[in-house]
Amino acid sequence: MSGINLNNLSRWLPGDWLMALIFLAVAVVYGLAMGRNRLTIVMLGCYFSYILTLAIPWKEMAFLGVKSAPSSTAQIFIFFVLLLGFYFMLPHSAFSSALRLRGRRSSSWWQAMVFSILQVGLILQMAISFLSVKATASLSSLAQTIFVGQAAQFVWLLLPILAMMFLKGRRHYDVSE
Numbered sequence: 585m586s587g588i589n590l591n592n593l594s595r596w597l598p599g600d601w602l603m604a605l606i607f608l609a610v611a612v613v614y615g616l617a618m619g620r621n622r623l624t625i626v627m628l629g630c631y632f633s634y635i636l637t638l639a640i641p642w643k644e645m646a647f648l649g650v651k652s653a654p655s656s657t658a659q660i661f662i663f664f665v666l667l668l669g670f671y672f673m674l675p676h677s678a679f680s681s682a683l684r685l686r687g688r689r690s691s692s693w694w695q696a697m698v699f700s701i702l703q704v705g706l707i708l709q710m711a712i713s714f715l716s717v718k719a720t721a722s723l724s725s726l727a728q729t730i731f732v733g734q735a736a737q738f739v740w741l742l743l744p745i746l747a748m749m750f751l752k753g754r755r756h757y758d759v760s761e
Contacts, residue, residue, distance in 0.1 A: 607704065608701065611703075611704040612701075614703075615697045615700020615703075616693065616697070619696060623696065623703055625671060625674045626667070626703060627702075627703050629666075630703070630707060630710060630744075632670050633663050633664075633669075634663060634710045637659055637714075640662070660714050698747055698751060699747060709731045709736060709740040709741075710740075
């Protein structure tokens with residue numbers, strides 16, 4: 585599959601629809617549990633982790649005993665370890681004050697759901713991008729349509745950025761002083 589093609593709806597199996605419903609349910613529960621600020625932190629961590637994982641100079645690390653790039657499973661593991669590290673480090677960095685991520689800010693439930701759906705999709709797309717072509721060919725037609733290919737990668741990388749730009753949280757100003 586080269587990207588997102590909605591003309592293939594008839595090829596999707598009932599199992600694909602079940603997978604889509606599970607994806608949405610997990611995203612909704614995840615979003616409501618995390619809240620908008622934490623979702624923003626994880627989303628930024630996703631981008632940083634993905635870029636760093638792709639940029640690791642494996643061939644130049646021969647002095648550490650690394651002869652070639654590790655397997656896709658190891659790269660996905662490295663991505664998640666970096667993501668976890670950024671999740672704990674970003675709130676204590678200059679990013680939190682620059683993006684006003686301190687404290688719990690009120691946001692609407694639908695914003696948290698939109699962020700969580702985009703974030704779960706982004707994380708899945710990033711993890712799938714580390715897989716080999718042979719492994720991605722064994723994915724269901726729905727997963728291939730939504731997550732595999734340059735067009736899908738572009739859409740999943742762009743949509744969360746647009747959401748962060750346009751779905752601003754409510755601002756509360758204290759004018760008591």
